[in-house]
Amino acid sequence: MPRTSRTDTAGTPGNTGRSAARDRDGSTTRIGDGSAVRGRKRSRAVAAGFLLPALLLLGALVVYPIGYSVHRSLFDRSGSSFVGLDNYLALVTDDSLRTAVRNNLIWLVLAPAVATVLGLLFAVLTERVRWGTAFKLVVFMPMAISMLAAGIIFRLVYEQDPDRGVANAVWVGVHDTFAEASGFPRARPLPVHPLTAAGGGAYVTEEAVRAGEPVRLPLVGVAPDRMPEEARPAREPVAPPAGGDTVTGTAWLDFTRGGGGRPNVVDPAELGLAGLRIEAVRDGKVVATATAAADGTFDLPADSADGAVLRLPASNFREQYAGVEWLGPSLVTPAVIGAYVWMWAGFAMVLIGAGLAAVPRELLEAARVDGANEWHVFRRITVPLLAPVLVVVLVTLMINVLKVFDLVFVIAPGSAQDDANVLALQLYRSSFGTDADLGVGSAIAVVLLLLVLPVMAVNIRRIRRETRR
Numbered sequence: 001m002p003r004t005s006r007t008d009t010a011g012t013p014g015n016t017g018r019s020a021a022r023d024r025d026g027s028t029t030r031i032g033d034g035s036a037v038r039g040r041k042r043s044r045a046v047a048a049g050f051l052l053p054a055l056l057l058l059g060a061l062v063v064y065p066i067g068y069s070v071h072r073s074l075f076d077r078s079g080s081s082f083v084g085l086d087n088y089l090a091l092v093t094d095d096s097l098r099t100a101v102r103n104n105l106i107w108l109v110l111a112p113a114v115a116t117v118l119g120l121l122f123a124v125l126t127e128r129v130r131w132g133t134a135f136k137l138v139v140f141m142p143m144a145i146s147m148l149a150a151g152i153i154f155r156l157v158y159e160q161d162p163d164r165g166v167a168n169a170v171w172v173g174v175h176d177t178f179a180e181a182s183g184f185p186r187a188r189p190l191p192v193h194p195l196t197a198a199g200g201g202a203y204v205t206e207e208a209v210r211a212g213e214p215v216r217l218p219l220v221g222v223a224p225d226r227m228p229e230e231a232r233p234a235r236e237p238v239a240p241p242a243g244g245d246t247v248t249g250t251a252w253l254d255f256t257r258g259g260g261g262r263p264n265v266v267d268p269a270e271l272g273l274a275g276l277r278i279e280a281v282r283d284g285k286v287v288a289t290a291t292a293a294a295d296g297t298f299d300l301p302a303d304s305a306d307g308a309v310l311r312l313p314a315s316n317f318r319e320q321y322a323g324v325e326w327l328g329p330s331l332v333t334p335a336v337i338g339a340y341v342w343m344w345a346g347f348a349m350v351l352i353g354a355g356l357a358a359v360p361r362e363l364l365e366a367a368r369v370d371g372a373n374e375w376h377v378f379r380r381i382t383v384p385l386l387a388p389v390l391v392v393v394l395v396t397l398m399i400n401v402l403k404v405f406d407l408v409f410v411i412a413p414g415s416a417q418d419d420a421n422v423l424a425l426q427l428y429r430s431s432f433g434t435d436a437d438l439g440v441g442s443a444i445a446v447v448l449l450l451l452v453l454p455v456m457a458v459n460i461r462r463i464r465r466e467t468r469r
Helices: 035-072 086-093 095-128 132-144 147-157 166-178 332-357 361-369 374-385 387-402 406-411 423-431 438-468
Strands: 006-008 019-022 028-031 195-199 202-205 215-219 246-253 277-282 285-291 297-301 309-312
Touching (some): 035 438, 086 095, 086 438, 095 132, 095 374, 095 387, 095 438, 132 332, 147 332, 147 406, 215 309, 277 297, 285 297, 332 387, 332 406, 361 374, 374 387, 423 438
Antiparallel strands (some): 019 028, 195 202, 246 297, 277 309
């Protein structure tokens, strides 16, 4: 049989007491006291000793809870009866759970995309702004605020009352710039007053008016502190002189603070309805108009108003514009997403800005020299070169929005939480409280894990591909 290897034991200097085995290809493997082998084993044992506490902690805090959640999701509320996949089917049959799934999909599509686009725009535009660093600091500052604090801030921002909510204060200011607000919302006559409803929110006098006979137009329903600033104590209507050519009258708030006033009588403490619009109507047509003065007095030309009825148009009593119901059923999810974007756009801007700093400027300048405008440079050069960074930002934000909970819990009021529901919030609601169903809660947790896994797989594959480069 041919010899495949031989052992040399020649005592060469520096190799005393050791032997070497020479393989067929000429390489030599040391054989002897095995100190190198023992050293490697010792190193592995030391490494395992350092890793063991971390592995035990990982198993206790991650592996065991995941396994237990999967097991518990297959049992009923009490945990005593096996129900199979019934808890998972509840996610598509129960209305509240179906709403949570739908809202999570909306979050997954809108929030990462909007935050990434804004971060990209901020990063690109601030490159040429003199105070770009200060602007980036301001945009990134919300990242230093906790989700709970941000939720409280935006709960106040979205308040319905324009005097408290910033969003509605701005919205109402813009609206009132182009549309005149009503001066006397909810004002109305009493049954003893000489006015009756005319439909559509307007009021008319019960009888036609005559020249020489003063007209009284009393109303109630306006808080004294909501009266116009120019309003003055009302003046008793005075009949014009004989043969006068006007129909005169007074429109006033027939209410005395503290009581003691008399209906249909102008009392000293009662204010005129300054700015109230009065129309004279004959045969369904407006033949004359007037506006009440600060003391409530008004006059109409007798040749037009004599024999007509007086109407207080509905524009006097239209409800004042109160803004948008941001936290109502239809807008609560976009409103909460807006708060999330406010927080995370700065994160996207910083990462994209770091990637933008690594883009070779020679390519951008070469494109400009070749005649490309800024839009073409941005779309055809900047964005493709930033594609890896944009993927990182998108994947990170997608993982983050799948577990969003605190913003929805804090911002959405109790009446709209069912409409703003997401899986993480439903997980909390199903797992805690007097009506807890741990089977459904565990199923939601498993679904969230399954939704996160593909995104994590994409992220890991991207990291490995970057490492190979």
